[in-house]
Amino acid sequence: MKSHYRVVVIGGGVVGASVLYHLAKFGWDDVALIERSVLTAGSSWHAAGGFHALNADPNIAALQAYTIDLLGEIERESGHSVGMHMTGGLTLAGTPDRWEWLQSAYRVFQSIGIEDVRLVTPKEAGELCPIMSTDGILGGMWADREGYIDTTGTVHAYAGAARKNGATIIEHNRVLELHQTAEGWQVVTEKGTISCEHVVNAAGLWAKQVGRMAGIELPVSPLEHHYLLTETIPEVAALERELPLVVDLEGFTYMRQDLKGMLLGIYEIKHQHWMMDGAPWDYGIELLQENIDRIEHELTLGFERYPVLQTAGVKNWVNGAFTFSPDGNPLVGPVQGKRGYWCACAVMAGFLQGGGVGKSLAEWMIHGEPEADVFGMDVARYGDFANNKQFIKETTGQFYTRRFVMTYPNEQLPAGRPLKMAPAHDAMTQAGCQWGVSWGLEVPLYFADRDFEEAPSLKRSNAHDIVARECRAVREGVGLVDISGFSRFEVSGPHARAWLDRIMASKLPGPGRARLAPMLSPQGKLKGDLTVFNWGDGTWWVMGSYYLRAWHMRWFNDHLDDGVAIEDVSDRMVGFALAGPKSREVLERVTDSDVSHAVLPFMGCTSMDIGLIRARVGRLSVTGELGYEIHCTAAEHIALRRILLAAGAESGLVEFGYNALLSLRLEKSFGIWSAEFTQGYTAGMTGMDRWVDWEKQDFIGRDAALAERNSNGPEQRLVTLEVEADNADASGFEPVWLDGKRVGFVTSGGYGHTIGKSLAMALVDRDHAAVGTALSVHVVGVERSAQVIAPSPYDPDGAAVRL
Numbered sequence: 078m079k080s081h082y083r084v085v086v087i088g089g090g091v092v093g094a095s096v097l098y099h100l101a102k103f104g105w106d107d108v109a110l111i112e113r114s115v116l117t118a119g120s121s122w123h124a125a126g127g128f129h130a131l132n133a134d135p136n137i138a139a140l141q142a143y144t145i146d147l148l149g150e151i152e153r154e155s156g157h158s159v160g161m162h163m164t165g166g167l168t169l170a171g172t173p174d175r176w177e178w179l180q181s182a183y184r185v186f187q188s189i190g191i192e193d194v195r196l197v198t199p200k201e202a203g204e205l206c207p208i209m210s211t212d213g214i215l216g217g218m219w220a221d222r223e224g225y226i227d228t229t230g231t232v233h234a235y236a237g238a239a240r241k242n243g244a245t246i247i248e249h250n251r252v253l254e255l256h257q258t259a260e261g262w263q264v265v266t267e268k269g270t271i272s273c274e275h276v277v278n279a280a281g282l283w284a285k286q287v288g289r290m291a292g293i294e295l296p297v298s299p300l301e302h303h304y305l306l307t308e309t310i311p312e313v314a315a316l317e318r319e320l321p322l323v324v325d326l327e328g329f330t331y332m333r334q335d336l337k338g339m340l341l342g343i344y345e346i347k348h349q350h351w352m353m354d355g356a357p358w359d360y361g362i363e364l365l366q367e368n369i370d371r372i373e374h375e376l377t378l379g380f381e382r383y384p385v386l387q388t389a390g391v392k393n394w395v396n397g398a399f400t401f402s403p404d405g406n407p408l409v410g411p412v413q414g415k416r417g418y419w420c421a422c423a424v425m426a427g428f429l430q431g432g433g434v435g436k437s438l439a440e441w442m443i444h445g446e447p448e449a450d451v452f453g454m455d456v457a458r459y460g461d462f463a464n465n466k467q468f469i470k471e472t473t474g475q476f477y478t479r480r481f482v483m484t485y486p487n488e489q490l491p492a493g494r495p496l497k498m499a500p501a502h503d504a505m506t507q508a509g510c511q512w513g514v515s516w517g518l519e520v521p522l523y524f525a526d527r528d529f530e531e532a533p534s535l536k537r538s539n540a541h542d543i544v545a546r547e548c549r550a551v552r553e554g555v556g557l558v559d560i561s562g563f564s565r566f567e568v569s570g571p572h573a574r575a576w577l578d579r580i581m582a583s584k585l586p587g588p589g590r591a592r593l594a595p596m597l598s599p600q601g602k603l604k605g606d607l608t609v610f611n612w613g614d615g616t617w618w619v620m621g622s623y624y625l626r627a628w629h630m631r632w633f634n635d636h637l638d639d640g641v642a643i644e645d646v647s648d649r650m651v652g653f654a655l656a657g658p659k660s661r662e663v664l665e666r667v668t669d670s671d672v673s674h675a676v677l678p679f680m681g682c683t684s685m686d687i688g689l690i691r692a693r694v695g696r697l698s699v700t701g702e703l704g705y706e707i708h709c710t711a712a713e714h715i716a717l718r719r720i721l722l723a724a725g726a727e728s729g730l731v732e733f734g735y736n737a738l739l740s741l742r743l744e745k746s747f748g749i750w751s752a753e754f755t756q757g758y759t760a761g762m763t764g765m766d767r768w769v770d771w772e773k774q775d776f777i778g779r780d781a782a783l784a785e786r787n788s789n790g791p792e793q794r795l796v797t798l799e800v801e802a803d804n805a806d807a808s809g810f811e812p813v814w815l816d817g818k819r820v821g822f823v824t825s826g827g828y829g830h831t832i833g834k835s836l837a838m839a840l841v842d843r844d845h846a847a848v849g850t851a852l853s854v855h856v857v858g859v860e861r862s863a864q865v866i867a868p869s870p871y872d873p874d875g876a877a878v879r880l
């Protein structure tokens with residue numbers, strides 16, 4: 078063991094081995110993996126080894142596809158067999174909604190270029206898996222690239238290939254302590270101390286403790302998981318080809334062949350956490366006691382689905398633990414404030430996702446950012462609030478129990494809620510507000526009668542008309558919306574202006590002005606769709622999406638200059654926005670300040686008295702109407718609402734929520750983060766280049782953005798589509814077709830209530846992006862005609878905002 082390595086990876090499970098492999102493969106060979114016991118000694122040795130294509134997040138589905146393709150490669154490179162059984166796999170749908178959902182999922186696969194999947198009838202499903210009862214099955218999806226591998230062999234294949242590329246593996250050596258140094262980290266191990274520039278927490282069941290060694294809390298917990306292995310089953314032994322991997326979503330089980338018998342795994346409805354603070358250090362290669370009573374219901378369903386199990390002998394019960402984050406996706410990436418500390422943990426399906434995690438993390442460490450948009454597994458998608466033990470227990474438990482339960486896009490789940498509430502929350506609830514959640518904060522969706530319940534739906538829901546009324550109220554009169562659910566960063570200090578000028582790709586606003594500001598990575602990928610406010614008193618605000626608070630703060634801190642102070646004031650500063658042609662008349666009633674167009678023009682911002690409150694006001698609105706965003710302290714939030722409601726009564730002011738906001742912004746073709754804008758896209762692709770200041774000599778991402786501009790331009794363009802849909806709207810990642818050829822995909826969609834049209838925004842090959850092009854789009858599995866229309870179908874000239 079050397080005393081210095083460039084990188085120390087802690088943990089020799091499938092994830093640590095994959096990180097090591099990718100680092101070495103991409104050229105960093107001064108890397109070591111340190112394992113407490115032997116390779117695979119955590120969750121990895123007793124995994125079922127199954128891999129399948131589905132994931133609710135298309136970016137993660139793409140990384141899963143990468144992992145599957147990688148398995149053959151590491152086998153060849155290392156000479157270790159991964160025990161590949163590429164049997165193909167079936168996902169079954171047992172309810173009409175699930176069947177529609179599966180048809181939509183199939184189309185999403187097409188959007189991300191996974192072509193070797195197809196829908197099958199119950200009869201075909203039965204032929205593909207002859208020992209299966211197809212009772213209650215309405216349809217299924219077949220994927221060629223599904224099956225299972227030998228778990229121990231796979232970890233050794235990653236490790237062997239890493240060794241061949243120059244990496245070192247040290248077993249039987251527990252990491253005891255971590256100390257941050259000026260150069261990186263001191264890793265204190267049982268066999269001595271190592272210094273390194275980077276450490277990677279790939280400690281699986283022990284990730285919590287390895288986080289705490291560096292003073293980091295991670296939202297992760299192990300949960301128990303059962304599968305059973307049978308003796309030889311004559312009907313299975315007699316088959317000419319191996320059984321496919323089958324996921325029976327309504328039955329909560331997955332199944333694959335094991336030798337001449339079967340393996341049946343269960344996603345337990347009555348979940349059980351295990352060692353929430355991390356596994357004991359002396360936990361060996363051992364199993365937990367099975368608890369058949371707890372899984373009786375799921376087992377019964379499994380035995381009905383596969384009748385041969387009813388007479389089969391059970392050879393082994395496996396009850397093991399593996400780790401979950403609140404949303405079930407991995408926790409990957411750098412940790413803010415701990416330079417050189419990287420996470421690669423909470424990987425629920427390491428054999429399916431480990432390759433993609435290793436690749437992305439290695440790219441991140443070597444090149445500064447991963448090739449793919451991995452926000453869905455970025456450790457910075459959570460904030461400190463998510464490290465609360467009860468929050469972790471509720472959310473990971475909910476995820477586990479619902480792993481195979483269908484979640485509708487409009488469904489509100491209860492775990493970890495309510496946690497953060499803006500002060501006017503209760504008063505708004507009294508007024509009928511129905512709530513969603515963003516990064517732990519309750520956010521208003523719409524206002525309905527107190528006893529209204531929204532039915533979960535893949536299509537337009539029973540809240541459709543309520544949202545329509547709110548949209549019309551904004552367009553025709555004036556609406557009031559709580560805007561606490563946006564992030565606010567306050568930037569000050571002598572070098573604040575220069576720093577903002579470097580970090581934002583746009584021009585900076587002059588005093589008393591606000592400006593839309595794209596933020597780019599050095600590679601020219603989007604890092605933010607922000608709004609910068611110059612309050613004119615030496616302080617600046619940067620506003621963006623609330624759920625990106627920790628993600629943006631990490632970026633700001635990583636690029637901070639001396640003489641700049643940046644503070645996330647989002648918990649301290651909250652507010653309401655007025656929107657609609659009558660919003661000025663409401664504002665005039667509560668302030669002495671001149672808010673006429675001449676004094677406070679579009680994109681102007683200033684401090685003013687509103688009733689008793691000293692507020693900060695910006696004249697802008699994502700609704701595309703005349704509007705004012707009014708910011709106050711949290712202590713004044715209730716008062717601000719009362720003042721504005723009272724002043725607005727005469728003008729017919731209506732409270733509205735984010736569902737209406739989303740519809741109104743779509744009518745204006747305004748993009749939003751995670752849909753039109755992600756770190757996977759560039760300024761040129763998304764039209765964000767409109768806001769780039771090309772005259773500016775120095776800003777992050779300038780060279781890449783210029784190169785894009787000077788080339789032929791991006792291959793795809795963001796367009797607005799009018800879709801001929803009647804009872805459902807596009808939502809995101811549906812394929813866009815031209816004469817049967819896929820030419821793009823939807824970034825987001827919805828109903829434009831005040832123009833009466835189903836709308837979508839989409840990234841489309843530039844040759845087919847012209848206004849008037851006739852295309853088609855899949856909406857909830859059904860192909861619908863669509864047409865490229867000019868951006869901003871509502872008020873294309875922007876007259877309304879300039880009233």
Ligand SMILES: Cc1cc2nc3c(=O)[nH]c(=O)nc-3n(C[C@H](O)[C@H](O)[C@H](O)COP(=O)(O)OP(=O)(O)OC[C@H]3O[C@@H](n4cnc5c(N)ncnc54)[C@H](O)[C@@H]3O)c2cc1C
Pocket residue numbers: 087088089090091092093094111112113114115116117118119120121122123124125126127128250251252253279280281282283284287302303304395396397398399400421422423424425426427428429430
């Ligand atoms: C019953 C069961 C069935 C499963 N089935 C599947 C499946 O079909 N498909 C699938 O993809 N996934 C499956 N999984 C999940 C899969 O096992 C995990 O996702 C995967 O093993 C996680 O790998 P890891 O490397 O993150 O963690 P682990 O395998 O837990 O590895 C972590 C390693 O870190 C080491 N370590 C920890 N702390 C230290 C320290 N301080 N110093 C040195 N070393 C340390 C540990 O000894 C351990 O070897 C299953 C899990 C279970 C329990």
